[in-house]
Amino acid sequence: MTRTLASQTVDRVGETVLLKGWVNTRRDHGKIVFIDLRDRTGLLQVVARPELAEGLHAEDVIYVECSVAARPEKLVNPKLPTGTVEIQAAKIELISKAAELPFDMGSETLEVQLPTLLDHRSLSLRHPRVQDVFRVQAAVMAGFRTAAQNLGCTEVFVPTVAASATEGGAEVFKVDYYGHSAFMIQSPQLYKQMAVPMFERVFVVSHAYRAEPSVTTRHLSESIQMDCEIGFTDFSELLDSLEFVGWETLNHVQKTQKQTLAKFAVPPLKLAKKIPRLTMREAQSLIKERTGVDHTSEPDLMPEDEREICRWAAEEHASDLVTITHFPTSKRAFYTAPDLANPEYSLSYDLLFRGMEILSGSQRVSDYDELVKAIKDRGMDPDNFAMYLQAFRYGMPPEGGFSFGLERITMQLLQLANVREASLFPRDMERVDFRFHDTK
Amino acid sequence: MTRTLASQTVDRVGETVLLKGWVNTRRDHGKIVFIDLRDRTGLLQVVARPELAEGLHAEDVIYVECSVAARPEKLVNPKLPTGTVEIQAAKIELISKAAELPFDMGSETLEVQLPTLLDHRSLSLRHPRVQDVFRVQAAVMAGFRTAAQNLGCTEVFVPTVAASATEGGAEVFKVDYYGHSAFMIQSPQLYKQMAVPMFERVFVVSHAYRAEPSVTTRHLSESIQMDCEIGFTDFSELLDSLEFVGWETLNHVQKTQKQTLAKFAVPPLKLAKKIPRLTMREAQSLIKERTGVDHTSEPDLMPEDEREICRWAAEEHASDLVTITHFPTSKRAFYTAPDLANPEYSLSYDLLFRGMEILSGSQRVSDYDELVKAIKDRGMDPDNFAMYLQAFRYGMPPEGGFSFGLERITMQLLQLANVREASLFPRDMERVDFRFHDTK
Numbered sequence: 001m002t003r004t005l006a007s008q009t010v011d012r013v014g015e016t017v018l019l020k021g022w023v024n025t026r027r028d029h030g031k032i033v034f035i036d037l038r039d040r041t042g043l044l045q046v047v048a049r050p051e052l053a054e055g056l057h058a059e060d061v062i063y064v065e066c067s068v069a070a071r072p073e074k075l076v077n078p079k080l081p082t083g084t085v086e087i088q089a090a091k092i093e094l095i096s097k098a099a100e101l102p103f104d105m106g107s108e109t110l111e112v113q114l115p116t117l118l119d120h121r122s123l124s125l126r127h128p129r130v131q132d133v134f135r136v137q138a139a140v141m142a143g144f145r146t147a148a149q150n151l152g153c154t155e156v157f158v159p160t161v162a163a164s165a166t167e168g169g170a171e172v173f174k175v176d177y178y179g180h181s182a183f184m185i186q187s188p189q190l191y192k193q194m195a196v197p198m199f200e201r202v203f204v205v206s207h208a209y210r211a212e213p214s215v216t217t218r219h220l221s222e223s224i225q226m227d228c229e230i231g232f233t234d235f236s237e238l239l240d241s242l243e244f245v246g247w248e249t250l251n252h253v254q255k256t257q258k259q260t261l262a263k264f265a266v267p268p269l270k271l272a273k274k275i276p277r278l279t280m281r282e283a284q285s286l287i288k289e290r291t292g293v294d295h296t297s298e299p300d301l302m303p304e305d306e307r308e309i310c311r312w313a314a315e316e317h318a319s320d321l322v323t324i325t326h327f328p329t330s331k332r333a334f335y336t337a338p339d340l341a342n343p344e345y346s347l348s349y350d351l352l353f354r355g356m357e358i359l360s361g362s363q364r365v366s367d368y369d370e371l372v373k374a375i376k377d378r379g380m381d382p383d384n385f386a387m388y389l390q391a392f393r394y395g396m397p398p399e400g401g402f403s404f405g406l407e408r409i410t411m412q413l414l415q416l417a418n419v420r421e422a423s424l425f426p427r428d429m430e431r432v433d434f435r436f437h438d439t440k
Numbered sequence: 441m442t443r444t445l446a447s448q449t450v451d452r453v454g455e456t457v458l459l460k461g462w463v464n465t466r467r468d469h470g471k472i473v474f475i476d477l478r479d480r481t482g483l484l485q486v487v488a489r490p491e492l493a494e495g496l497h498a499e500d501v502i503y504v505e506c507s508v509a510a511r512p513e514k515l516v517n518p519k520l521p522t523g524t525v526e527i528q529a530a531k532i533e534l535i536s537k538a539a540e541l542p543f544d545m546g547s548e549t550l551e552v553q554l555p556t557l558l559d560h561r562s563l564s565l566r567h568p569r570v571q572d573v574f575r576v577q578a579a580v581m582a583g584f585r586t587a588a589q590n591l592g593c594t595e596v597f598v599p600t601v602a603a604s605a606t607e608g609g610a611e612v613f614k615v616d617y618y619g620h621s622a623f624m625i626q627s628p629q630l631y632k633q634m635a636v637p638m639f640e641r642v643f644v645v646s647h648a649y650r651a652e653p654s655v656t657t658r659h660l661s662e663s664i665q666m667d668c669e670i671g672f673t674d675f676s677e678l679l680d681s682l683e684f685v686g687w688e689t690l691n692h693v694q695k696t697q698k699q700t701l702a703k704f705a706v707p708p709l710k711l712a713k714k715i716p717r718l719t720m721r722e723a724q725s726l727i728k729e730r731t732g733v734d735h736t737s738e739p740d741l742m743p744e745d746e747r748e749i750c751r752w753a754a755e756e757h758a759s760d761l762v763t764i765t766h767f768p769t770s771k772r773a774f775y776t777a778p779d780l781a782n783p784e785y786s787l788s789y790d791l792l793f794r795g796m797e798i799l800s801g802s803q804r805v806s807d808y809d810e811l812v813k814a815i816k817d818r819g820m821d822p823d824n825f826a827m828y829l830q831a832f833r834y835g836m837p838p839e840g841g842f843s844f845g846l847e848r849i850t851m852q853l854l855q856l857a858n859v860r861e862a863s864l865f866p867r868d869m870e871r872v873d874f875r876f877h878d879t880k
Contacts, residue, residue, distance in 0.1 A: 405599065425631065
């Protein structure tokens with residue numbers, strides 16, 4: 001007998017079918033046992049005689065031969081998509097026996113602390129609530145790709161091992177590369193720029209590695225970036241482009257993940273077609289007006305500022321997104337173009353979403369000599385940028401781009417408390433799968 | 441004036457337009473200069489008076505204001521999609537000056553040796569022929585994703601930094617991870633298996649890192665893998681699945697990249713709906729029959745065997761693809777399920793394409809105790825596999841999967857001489873962007 005999926009049973013009333021899945025929960029009611037069977041399409045209640053269910057526990061993999069009947073109307077369970085059918089087991093085969101669980105996997109939410117969740121990640125991933133996080137994440141990626149393609153971008157694949165730590169700072173992972181020193185890229189930034197003379201418009205999905213020596217709720221040591229880089233463009237078109245991709249990505253998630261989003265107690269997305277834009281200084285002034293808190297001389301927005309300006313955007317513009325531009329040139333990477341009207345500030349931007357930055361980018365310095373100077377001005381050696389600079393030596397159009405953080409978007413969409421919940425196997429200073437022990 | 445792309449000029453006859461792009465070639469004919477302008481849509485011939493083109497050289501970025509006229513029929517150039525229009529420059533603005541080129545970029549193929557091509561990768565990538573390679577590569581990825589989704593797989597994102605070198609061997613890159621030892625994954629294999637209890641069917645696009653101490657035409661130290669992993673399956677369904685994804689991927693490329701493929705002097709793809717299947721031993725016997733070369737006691741297919749069996753598949757089955765199964769258990773990774781009918785051989789498979797393996801995979805050992813034993817039998821420590829084994833401890837269905845090499849498929853599709861030509865910035869033992877110097 002071929003397998004029937006849980007969700008397909010509603011179309012099989014009157015038939016005998018073979019189900020395959022995990023025991024999500026088991027409830028004993030004397031003469032009958034209720035098994036909630038879980039497969040990739042969801043949960044399904046199976047009724048079994050006790051002798052059939054003997055010894056079955058949560059997370060056992062079972063094959064169930066069973067009959068499908070319609071439930072009497074008053075017994076329909078509106079909470080389950082399969083709540084209209086009654087499944088009576090005729091035979092249950094145990095395929096893979098699960099060890100005793102370290103915590104309850106059967107409740108709707110998973111009531112465990114983050115370290116426990118991660119120490120048992122290969123188990124906790126299968127909880128329906130955790131599945132939902134990564135179902136939404138897959139939709140974020142699909143939405144991004146479609147939007148990037150609609151912007152005219154071609155996908156390219158850039159390396160993650162580099163010869164030098166080109167984005168500066170000590171926050172870089174060193175690799176032993178056949179006895180040579182090499183480094184994991186801090187972002188696909190330089191390589192995606194090098195691909196502009198090829199396709200003009202490219203998109204890249206890449207891992208990014210940051211050896212930040214701190215543990216926060218919104219940083220990962222290894223994360224996934226979704227990047228676009230566009231040639232023959234200007235600042236105004238770049239703003240339109242990033243807002244297009246950001247809006248389309250979130251709209252795709254909202255359209256395709258309605259049911260999943262509804263399970264999380266998060267307000268519906270506010271996707272105003274016109275995303276409000278402010279310079280960083282304007283944002284700081286607005287915050288001062290609204291709250292009395294004076295951050296107008298700070299060189300960057302602080303996390304509380306990001307939250308406040310997002311409240312403003314939601315209240316005044318019905319938008320969960322807001323674009324902030326013109327960060328101080330000195331606070332941005334060397335490849336960021338200064339605003340010629342006021343070179344202290346740069347042609348840079350962040351996209352904020354529900355209180356957090358989910359995107360960053362800028363118009364770039366595209367002139368070779370200026371770029372060499374910018375590198376030297378930061379105390380770096382142009383020789384370490386030889387392959388990067390080569391792209392600019394042989395004719396580079398005005399260009400710019402932007403980069404989304406996949407885990408951060410997922411986190412903000414579902415209002416997760418910690419970005420680690422939005423990473424399948426999060427890496428940080430203290431953990432690679434398991435926490436490092438004090439003895440190395 | 442907004443920009444007109446090269447390919448759009450055929451619809452703008454009689455208009456004045458603004459073109460933006462690179463000088464692909466420049467030819468001086470006394471009173472007129474011919475400039476082949478290149479943008480992301482291709483090449484376009486621009487006619488200019490010498491004074492407008494003064495000082496312009498190959499790879500300069502220019503903006504051209506020009507008129508578009510229809511060419512007299514006898515002057516139509518059938519070799520260019522824009523060969524029906526005559527473009528007369530009125531004004532040329534130099535946007536970015538290119539340095540003198542180290543080699544000729546204007547000929548149809550790029551007649552330079554591989555080391556030169558790679559030493560100037562940021563330049564050579566923009567050659568139309570090289571662009572085509574990566575346009576085809578993007579289509580391979582798009583075809584794979586669509587096929588994987590049609591197979592019911594959900595996309596997941598797995599880490600690339602791991603706590604131990606879990607697939608064995610010394611061919612692994614070591615990372616300094618906050619003072620701890622960590623390793624770059626040799627493949628996403630273990631993590632994709634760990635995701636099976638989540639979505640049952642997953643696909644993963646991941647970098648894979650192999651510190652192979654050799655330089656060959658078909659190995660890269662960093663490469664891109666396209667993986668599927670499927671739960672509740674068996675060997676026969678796995679063979680159907682890998683052939684479905686392989687066939688659909690190539691068919692997508694053939695359908696969407698017709699013009700690009702035609703530019704490469706490669707025969708049309710032979711995509712028989714039924715892909716021939718042989719066990720490794722059957723393949724060896726067949727080769728002996730056909731060629732007299734006796735490799736029947738070898739433990740694996742050799743490169744020349746792969747080529748010969750592909751010739752057979754093409755000649756006898758009109759198929760550029762052939763599936764080889766049942767490699768010796770001892771030659772495959774520990775997670776490979778042995779064939780219970782003859783445990784010396786495994787439920788493994790390779791997919792060969794035009795003479796080279798482009799896919800590898802197997803039914804997996806899904807029983808926890810057998811898996812622990814398999815790890816120990818290979819002399820490895822199950823403690824190093826704790827997070828992996830956790831997935832199997834708590835109920836794992838029968839499962840299996842497969843993995844495609846993106847660069848190899850691209851190489852074989854276009855019959856490139858070296859896999860490095862199919863990698864944007866190839867990494868090998870001797871090169872990260874540039875070759876390592878003798879002095880480190």
